[in-house]
Amino acid sequence: MSSNFPQFVTKRLVIRVAMASDAEKLCQYYVRNQLHLSPWEPKRSDAYYTLRWWQLRIAQIHAEFNDASAISFIAMTPDKSEIVAVANFSNIIQGVFKSCYLGYSIAKAHEGQGLMVEFLQTCLGFMFENVGLNRVMANYIPVNERSGALLQRLGFEREGYARKYLKIAGSWQDHVLTALLHEDWSARKALN
Numbered sequence: 001m002s003s004n005f006p007q008f009v010t011k012r013l014v015i016r017v018a019m020a021s022d023a024e025k026l027c028q029y030y031v032r033n034q035l036h037l038s039p040w041e042p043k044r045s046d047a048y049y050t051l052r053w054w055q056l057r058i059a060q061i062h063a064e065f066n067d068a069s070a071i072s073f074i075a076m077t078p079d080k081s082e083i084v085a086v087a088n089f090s091n092i093i094q095g096v097f098k099s100c101y102l103g104y105s106i107a108k109a110h111e112g113q114g115l116m117v118e119f120l121q122t123c124l125g126f127m128f129e130n131v132g133l134n135r136v137m138a139n140y141i142p143v144n145e146r147s148g149a150l151l152q153r154l155g156f157e158r159e160g161y162a163r164k165y166l167k168i169a170g171s172w173q174d175h176v177l178t179a180l181l182h183e184d185w186s187a188r189k190a191l192n
């Protein structure tokens with residue numbers, strides 16, 4: 001494992017980039033939560049639920065980290081026995097843009113306990129303060145009220161509405177477009 005992978009310990013979570021040895025746990029996360037996640041994610045092939053898929057995906061996650069195009073975090077229980085949630089900061093572009101997209105989910109069994117707030121607040125701090133981003137964008141399907149509430153709680157602001165924006169669960173779905181700016185993140189942090 002690359003020694004420069006970030007790692008954080010919060011009140012209820014251990015947060016880091018997945019290692020090769022996490023493939024089994026990551027596979028279990030998606031197998032166990034297949035029904036819970038399927039309305040909000042692209043259609044998955046049968047291969048997606050295999051150990052081999054996650055071994056290859058973790059290798060890709062490391063390549064993306066090393067070329068600075070994406071950072072994918074996992075959140076684990078304090079004893080590291082289970083993956084609780086995932087967050088992917090993708091399409092990182094530096095230069096005059098300094099922006100990326102954020103995608104996330106939490107296991108059904110851990111939903112509604114404020115763990116996503118705890119997880120994403122930590123990851124966002126790293127993306128703004130260490131990676132140096134100016135903007136993180138996150139988009140959700142209008143009926144996904146939990147996702148909208150989570151983004152609002154984190155300080156994301158609505159910027160627009162895109163029709164037929166992503167092909168989710170087999171059909172093109174409208175999305176609410178939101179974003180969080182580094183300066184707004186810093187102002188909120190100073191208040192807390």
Ligand SMILES: CC(C)(COP(=O)(O)OP(=O)(O)OC[C@H]1O[C@@H](n2cnc3c(N)ncnc32)[C@H](O)[C@@H]1OP(=O)(O)O)[C@@H](O)C(=O)NCCC(=O)NCCS
Binds near residue numbers: 110
């Ligand atoms: C969207 C999703 C990630 C939200 O996760 P969540 O577990 O509801 O998120 P959290 O519990 O961290 O935060 C949300 C609520 O928990 C509440 N909460 C409970 N205990 C809390 C605590 N100790 N600290 C902070 N918040 C707490 C908060 O009040 C917050 O509610 P609010 O909306 O009234 O502010 C989750 O529903 C999910 O994985 N859905 C399926 C996949 C998905 O939709 N992904 C996103 C696609 S855009």
